[in-house]
Amino acid sequence: MKKEDSFHQRAIRAIKKIPRGKIATYGLIAAAAGSPRAARQVVRILHSSSDKYNLPWHRVINRDGKISLPPARGYELQKALLEDEGIVFSADDKIDFDHFLWSP
């Protein structure tokens, strides 16, 4: 398809493919981009290019099905956005992967 095989591009593409009402994990995005252990890079990309590339950063959470953001970082905002898309949180603020995890 495209020649640009940079992790950056692939990760962004993968993130943009996440459908509304679903969520993905950092590791999942990283794996989809070519490096299952490059979750940190996904984080960095979200920080640097979420607004720039219009990425649904709120649909990206950690492997526990929980939001990794500290409350001071926008945790509440992310939770609100997810709930607005129909995502349901458990009592532990966890998301049910069986229903909401996006699969590439």
Place this chain on the structure above:
DNA sequence: CTCGTGACTCCCG
């Protein structure tokens, strides 16, 4: 140019 950091994840002891 080099160095440090980061909303993570996996493996090993």
Place this chain on the structure above:
DNA sequence: TCGGGAGCCACGA
């Protein structure tokens, strides 16, 4: 069972 260390890549100073 739980804790610590290593790995991945990009970006800012």
